[in-house]
Amino acid sequence: MMPQFEEDTRKVQTAVTGRPGSGSPVFLPFDHDDFDLFMRGRTREDFYCGILLGGCGKKLTAKRYLDKKCHFAHRPPVHCRRTRTGEDSADHLYIGEALHQWLRAQGHPNAEVTYPDMGSGPGHAVEVRFGPERRLIRVQMARLPLATWEKTRVELSGRNTHVHWAYGPDSGLAHNEVEAEGHAIRFSCRTERGTRKVYVGTQRANHSVELTTLDHCRLTDDGIITPHLADTPRAVTPEPRSPSVAFPLLPESVAFTASVPMNAVGTDPGHLLYEADVQPAGSGMMRMRLTFPSGIEPPLPHRLNLIEGPAYLTPLDTAALATGQGWLIRAHSFSALAERTDPRWPALRPSPEPPRPQTRSARQPEAPGSANSRQLLTSEEWALVDSFRKRLAKVARSRGIINWETLIAYAGHAPADFTPEDRVRFLVATGHHRSSGKPVLASLVKLARQRPGVPPFFRDVLVGLGWEADLPDARVEAIWAKQQKTAHQGTGSAAPTTTTVPLTINSDLVGRLRQHLHLVARGHGLIKWSTLLKKARVAASTVAPEDGVRLLVAVDFPYGSDRPVLSSLIRADSQQGGPVSFFEAALRELGWEPSDDAPTAAAAWKTERERAYALVRQSAQGTRTPPRLAEGGAFWTKRGLTRAAVITSVRTSLLAAARRRVSVGWHTLAAAAGLNAEDLSDQIRAFILIEVDRPSGPTGVLLSSLVISTENTPVPYFADILKALGRPHTTRPIELGRIRKLEQARAFAAHEPSTDAPNT
Incomplete structure (x- = not known):
């Protein structure tokens, strides 16, 4: 007999309204009289086990009881793994909602609230970004190790102009903030009149906390100012942590040298204090103090260094201002210039350079242009390097990139003429050493048909140009993006540039974009770029044009006759319409070339659409069939696998998921089969799942119903699977979702652990 699903009996007190991904929380009162008041104007269809609550996204039913607490309950079948269900489980959403409304009243209507996942689901932090100057309020709800807290402070300070920290009741870090800033802002929630009311408090050094509400607070450059802070004058110290006066410095306008580390007493936690010769452009040299985050590489006294990013000049001692000793520069980063002198800062003279060690790492090639490096290349090879440089300079001026295969073809060579080691040698020779301050031209080179992102050889090129060999992957990607942007901007412009953080492109983001664009294609429509980003939960203001190119390439990679170019469905936000400005750059990176049918990118935009x-x-009508066994042979053998082994691995993973009563994504299945999920097209995925379920016939249990897309919806080829197996199918998303749920319930029931266990 098939086992019955039991009703959910957990006392879930919080939910969200509107949709599963909503950030609008509700709290269900415990008492039945309060329940009736709560339900006025609402229906039992309004509530969801919210994604931002760590829930499953399914609908909840409000349960009214006379003899026990009222609560929300899941509707069977129940497969939710939500861990926090009590009255405080939505406090992060209440705090985020309260901050958003408060900032609107403070003149920031476009504030954006996010709830970063710190590894165990949302709810451990609230981040609110607002203002054109990139300000951030971070409410730390969960506990953090002290080292992680200090590292996070440095990272956020490097990406935002102002970071205002606040803390939840269980963070355990407020006392550290008191030590750092003299006070800490605390948030807490209380149940009052059928809801959770948000309070903000000021914690002092004596551990006392004075509470108020946000409507009694105001916003300044120092952050949230409660009435208790406004009424208490702050003590003046020789080196105040939060100065009342701070003058912003123009990026890349101040240089320094002869830096000497100082005793860090009185400086901000996570920062180091230096004394150095400092000269602003067009001014005289002064000896003054600087602070930098402790997580960056210390400045060398024998180098001429340039202050980058947000930096502020702060007065310390009025009596010493005339000598410069009364000033402090608070900066986030700096870079070492190539030369020891610069005409913009004529008064700066670095200290003598210490002798260099005589040994060199085996992996560290000589700097390009040095005498030893020239001995590694023949005169003919140096002529080839010169031709590469000229071609890459043209590519940089056109703000493009170039395939390695195309680059060497211009010089009359074929890929077989170079080994991977040769490629690194030549690209190192075309570049500039790390200390030169010039862009790395190799950042403009990629391999044909490679996945979007950092080329596989770029790390070795960096090592050859003077970077460390053990850089984290994220750091290599950041260097690659910055060097590419610098090369495109050119080195002749003297206008200051703003350092931006490259957009993180992962499979989840790409999957969300593809899913929305598939829906647009089915409706024969277009979608604005900003609207698409909003649907994918990305702020358009954070996506630079070069990030837009990377994003479109990731969505449409690989380019081919059997794959729709989904980015052709995106139009610019302007009233004139047309493609987004970087559509042509994305097309060319994908491998598109002008033809008689589409001689321009504008023509290709219509043709590809x-x-x-x-x-x-064609896919929706089911006429596209998955690849045949023979057609897929090269795909498997190239990866050292067999079709049978992959299908067996995927079936085993799905059986395990059915026993655990969970859904799975393709990253899990691909890893179990020894594959990379990004290498699997929708056709290959559909083929694998059809072969997994083929033995079940037209009436058996469908293991493929356990596979979900990025937003917990059926995979886009689920209808193809149903049709290939001779089952009833449809192209309507709602009906497909209903079929998937029924088949999923059957799979869970059929593979209950008790039913699979052998008889004893």
Whole structure:
């Protein structure tokens, strides 16, 4: 007999309204009289086990009781793994909502609230970004190790102009903030009149906390100012941590040298204090103090260093201002210049350079242009390097990138003429040493048909140019993006530039974009770029044009006749419409070339759009069939696998998921089969799942119903799987979702651990 699903009996006190991903929380009162008041104007269909609560996204039912606490309950079948269900489980959403409303009243209507996942689901922190100057309020709800807290402070300070920290009741870090700033801002929530009311408090050094509400607070450059802070004058110290006066410095306008570390007493936690010769452009040299985050590489006294990013000049001692000793520069980063002198800062003279060690790492090639490096290349090879440099300079001026195969073809060579080691040698020779301050031209080179992102050889090129060999992958990607941007901007412009953080592009983001664009294609429509980003939960203001190129390439990679170019469905936000400004750059990176049918990118935008409509419609009608066994042979053998082994691995993973009553994504299945999820097209995925379920026939249990897309919806080819197996199918998303749920329930029931256990 098939086991019955039991009703959920957990006392879930919080939910969200509107949709599963909503940030609008509700608290269900315990008492039945309060329940009736709570339900006025609401229906039992309004509540969800919110994604931002760590829930499953399914609907909840409000339960009214006379003899026990009222609570929300899941509707069977119940497969939710939500861990926090009590009255405080949505406090992070209440705090985020309160801050958003308060900032609107403070003149910031476009504030954006996010709830970063710190490894165990949302709810451990609240981040609110607002203002054109990139300000951030961070409410730390969960506990953090002290080292992680200090590292996070440095990272956030480097990406935002002002970071205002606050703390939840269980963070355990407020006393550290008191030590650092003299006070700490605390948030807490209380149940009052059928809801959770947000309070903000000021914690003092004696551990006392004075509470108020946000409507009694105001916003300044120092952050949230409660009435208790406004009424208490702050003590003046020789080196105040939060100065009342701070003058912003123009990026890359101040240089320093002869830096000497000082005793860090009185400076901010996580920062180091230096004394150095400092000269602003067009002014005289002064001896003054500087602070930098302790997580960055210390400045060397024998180098001429340039202050980058946000930096502020702070007065310390009025009596010493005339000599410069009364000033402090608070900066986030700096860079070492290539030369020991610069005409913009004529008064700065670095200390003598210490003797260099005689040994060199085996992996560290000589700097390009040095005498030893020239001995590694023949005169013919140096002529080839010169041709590469000229070609890459043209690519930089056109703000493009180039395939390695195309680069060497211009010089009359084929890929077989170079080993991977040769490629690194030549690209190192075309570049500039790390200390030169010039862009790395190798950042403009990629391999044909490689996945979007950092080329596999770029790390070795960096090592050859003087970077460390053990840089983290994230740091290599950041250097690659910055060097590419610097090369595109050119070195002749003297205008200061703002340092931006490259957009993080992962499979989840790409999957969300593809899913929305598939829906647009099915409706034969277009979508604005800003609207698409909003649907994918990305702020358009954070996506630079170069990030837009990377994003579109990731969505449409690989380019081919059997794949729709979904980015052709995106139009610019301007009233004139047309493609986004970086559409042509993305097309060219994908491998598109002008033809008689589409001689320009504007023509290709229309041609590719019609092709996308046709291919998506063909897929929806089920006429596109998964690859045959023979057609997939090269795909498997290239990876040292067999079709049978992959299908067996995926089936085993799905059986395990059915026993654990959970859904799975393709990253889990691909890893179990020894594959990379990014290498699997929708056709290959559909083929694998069809072969997994083929033995079940037209009436058996469908293991493929356990596979979900990025937003917990059926995979886009679920209808193809149903049709291939001879089962009833449809192209309507709602009906497909209903079929998937029924089949999923059957799979869970059929593979209950008790039913799979052998008889004893």
